[in-house]
Amino acid sequence: MPNSSAPHSSDYSSATHRRNIFLKSAAIVSASVLLSRVLGFFREWAIADQVGSNAITDAYYAAFTIPDILNYLLAGGALSITFVPVFLEYFTSKREEEGWRVFSVVLSALSVLLLFLLVLAEIFAPVFCRWLAPGFNEEQLRLVTTLTRIMLPAQAFFFIGGILTAVQYAQGRFLIPSLAPLIYNGMIIAFGMLFSSRWGIQAFSWGVLAGSLLGNCLLQVYGAAKLNARFRFSLNLRHPGFRRFSKLSLPIMLGFSFIFVDDWVIRWCGSFLVPASITWLGYGKTLMRVVVAVFGQAAGVASYPILSRLAAEKKWPEMRDSLEESLRHVILATLPVSVLMAILSRPIVFLLFSRTRLEIHDIEQTSLAMMIFLLGAVAWGVQGILGRGFYALGNTLTPTLVGTGLALVWLPVYWWLAQTYQHLGLAAASTLGIIVYAVVLLLLLYKRLGLSHSAISLYFLRTLACSMLSAIVTLVILRQLDKYISWLSMKGSFLLAAIVGCLFVALFALSAPWMGLGSWHQLRAAVTGKKG
Numbered sequence: 435m436p437n438s439s440a441p442h443s444s445d446y447s448s449a450t451h452r453r454n455i456f457l458k459s460a461a462i463v464s465a466s467v468l469l470s471r472v473l474g475f476f477r478e479w480a481i482a483d484q485v486g487s488n489a490i491t492d493a494y495y496a497a498f499t500i501p502d503i504l505n506y507l508l509a510g511g512a513l514s515i516t517f518v519p520v521f522l523e524y525f526t527s528k529r530e531e532e533g534w535r536v537f538s539v540v541l542s543a544l545s546v547l548l549l550f551l552l553v554l555a556e557i558f559a560p561v562f563c564r565w566l567a568p569g570f571n572e573e574q575l576r577l578v579t580t581l582t583r584i585m586l587p588a589q590a591f592f593f594i595g596g597i598l599t600a601v602q603y604a605q606g607r608f609l610i611p612s613l614a615p616l617i618y619n620g621m622i623i624a625f626g627m628l629f630s631s632r633w634g635i636q637a638f639s640w641g642v643l644a645g646s647l648l649g650n651c652l653l654q655v656y657g658a659a660k661l662n663a664r665f666r667f668s669l670n671l672r673h674p675g676f677r678r679f680s681k682l683s684l685p686i687m688l689g690f691s692f693i694f695v696d697d698w699v700i701r702w703c704g705s706f707l708v709p710a711s712i713t714w715l716g717y718g719k720t721l722m723r724v725v726v727a728v729f730g731q732a733a734g735v736a737s738y739p740i741l742s743r744l745a746a747e748k749k750w751p752e753m754r755d756s757l758e759e760s761l762r763h764v765i766l767a768t769l770p771v772s773v774l775m776a777i778l779s780r781p782i783v784f785l786l787f788s789r790t791r792l793e794i795h796d797i798e799q800t801s802l803a804m805m806i807f808l809l810g811a812v813a814w815g816v817q818g819i820l821g822r823g824f825y826a827l828g829n830t831l832t833p834t835l836v837g838t839g840l841a842l843v844w845l846p847v848y849w850w851l852a853q854t855y856q857h858l859g860l861a862a863a864s865t866l867g868i869i870v871y872a873v874v875l876l877l878l879l880y881k882r883l884g885l886s887h888s889a890i891s892l893y894f895l896r897t898l899a900c901s902m903l904s905a906i907v908t909l910v911i912l913r914q915l916d917k918y919i920s921w922l923s924m925k926g927s928f929l930l931a932a933i934v935g936c937l938f939v940a941l942f943a944l945s946a947p948w949m950g951l952g953s954w955h956q957l958r959a960a961v962t963g964k965k966g
Contacts, residue, residue: 466612471724473619478720479790480623481638484630486791492712493574494635496567496701497581500555504589506694507687508548508596516682516830517600519742520675525604526746534664536675541597542667543676548593552586559583566698569705577635584639588646595650598658603739610657617649618642685830691837692844692871693817696864699845703852703860710796711857718803718861721782725772726814741826754883757823758890764815765894766951772811773901774938777908779805781927788924803861810865812894813872820875827882836874840867900949904941908934 485491517540524533555562563578570578599611625641633640670676700719704712744753775782779801787797824833844867851859880887912934920926 466608466616467727468724470615470619471727473616473623474720475724475786477619477622477626477638478717479786480626481635482717482787482790482792484626484637484791485635487710487713487717487793487796489574489709490577490635491716492704492709493567493570493577494581494638495712495716496563496570496574496705497578497585497639499566499698499701500559500562500582501585501589502694502697504548504551504555504586505592507551508544508589508593516679516686516825517597518604518739519746519826519828520679520682521601521604522739522742522746523678524675526743531664532675535668535670536673536679537597537601537663538666538668539670539673539676540679541594541665542669543671544593544597545590546669548590552590555586556583559586566702567705568702569707581636581639584636585642588643591646591651595646595654598654598663601661601663602654602657604742605661606739607657607661610653610660614649614653617653618645621645621648682825682828682830685834691834692841692867693837695837695841695844696867699848700860700864703848704857707852707856707860710799711860714796714799714803715857715860717783717787717800718805719807719864721775721786721804722772722807722811722814725768725775725808725811726818728767741823745826745828750883753826754885757819757879757883758885760819761816761890762893764819765812765890765897768812768815769894769897770901770904770938770942772808773905774908774935776805776808777905777912777938778931778934779808781921781930784921784927785924785931788927794922799857802858806858806861806865810868813865813869817868817872817875820872820879823879823883824875829882832878832882833875836878837871840871840874844870896949896951900942900945900951903945904938907941908938911937 481491481494485494520536521533524530524536559582560575560579563575563582567575567578595614599614602608602611621644622638622641625644626638629637629640700715701712704715740756741753744750744756780798783797783801783804787800792800821833824830844863847867848860848863851863853859855862876887876890880890912930915930915933919929921930
């Protein structure tokens with residue numbers, strides 16, 4: 435199959451072939467995401483090792499807020515999600531040249547818009563930072579402003595890489611886009627470890643800029659060039675393809691979904707709490723995201739081109755089957771792993787951070803935050819699949835309205851829980867919110883597709899029952915082990931994690947067939963992305 439063409443429609447005609455494509459794509463993305471999250475942990479470890487957990491690290495994490503807003507508006511939402519179905523429409527109808535014209539208009543028009551927004555953000559960064567972190571003192575605000583200005587230009591590289599990644603996803607190419615986060619995290623680690631002794635926390639921000647240039651921009655230019663991508667600067671805003679892209683993108687660009695607001699509100703409320711609160715939450719959420727990214731994000735990214743193509747070809751039964759296959763994959767792979775990580779939260783965090791500048795109190799608070807975040811791990815994975823289901827149907831308005839509405843309603847919940855339970859209250863508000871968001875999306879999408887949610891709900895309950903049964907037995911044994919093995923040592927934490935982990939996996943594998951979740955080979959296929 436030549437690189438310049440999309441996969442043929444006939445490739446998607448068989449359910450078995452679609453499943454093989456999904457599993458192969460998910461395996462590529464899963465491997466990349468796993469490596470990326472490992473590097474993401476080492477990135478956090480490097481920060482903890484070089485700087486610790488304090489007001490300076492809180493300022494560093496808060497400095498991502500303004501760049502994240504721009505990334506969400508352009509590279510994050512409108513490109514990787516809405517450009518794929520528009521681009522695929524032209525390729526499935528054998529109008530490839532017209533598809534590249536749309537690509538050129540989108541890239542040109544949004545580049546001009548982004549340049550304008552970047553200049554404004556650089557000029558007014560002190561004002562914006564004061565709004566977004568009102569609880570910080572003047573010294574922290576000056577540091578937030580400096581770090582923000584360093585990282586803002588990276589959004590131009592994320593934007594260019596975002597649309598080039600969307601082009602590669604649309605044509606079923608996942609390998610080169612999957613390398614971007616590896617290079618990005620690698621550069622942050624390298625800059626931090628090499629230059630933090632001279633530049634302080636700024637070294638990590640310069641690493642963000644370098645990583646986005648190399649991994650998210652230049653590498654994706656190479657990937658798109660391999661597909662014979664054709665670009666010519668054009669501001670033809672009347673092009674039908676650009677109009678359709680704008681119609682799909684504007685709801686996402688103008689609405690602030692719960693997914694984005696969650697991070698921002700955690701930083702905003704965290705600025706009023708004791709120093710290091712934002713950092714504890716950041717470490718805890720990063721570790722939770724390992725589970726979500728490897729199983730939920732990989733399945734979502736891999737399934738989206740398939741769902742979009744089936745929707746474009748109006749193959750509704752096949753689309754429903756693919757959607758449910760993806761949801762079952764996420765539930766079966768994510769739920770037991772998140773339960774196991776919650777059980778082992780203290781040994782895991784100790785193993786990862788005990789050799790840094792973090793103290794035992796920091797480790798305990800991080801492990802508690804991670805445990806609460808893990809309660810919502812399945813919801814984080816499922817909402818990614820459900821959102822892409824709506825986007826594949828050309829409906830960006832519904833998830834945006836749900837996300838924006840929930841974000842507004844949930845703001846008082848964040849504030850009340852933060853004031854009552856400090857940073858753990860923020861983690862609880864985040865977890866409860868994402869569960870509500872995922873449930874609402876599930877009900878609405880299943881109604882739209884004419885499906886009953888009882889089957890997937892029953893599958894979730896069976897998986898939950900199997901996980902909890904394994905957890906109860908494991909916890910009883912863990913309490914006995916705690917009498918003889920202390921998690922406050924590297925050897926003790928490793929032994930606890932190894933013994934409890936093996937026991938939990940064995941119990942789950944033995945009870946899964948009894949619960950109707952499939953054989954061991956099927957379980958392995960769901961987790962690894964390989965056929966059983």
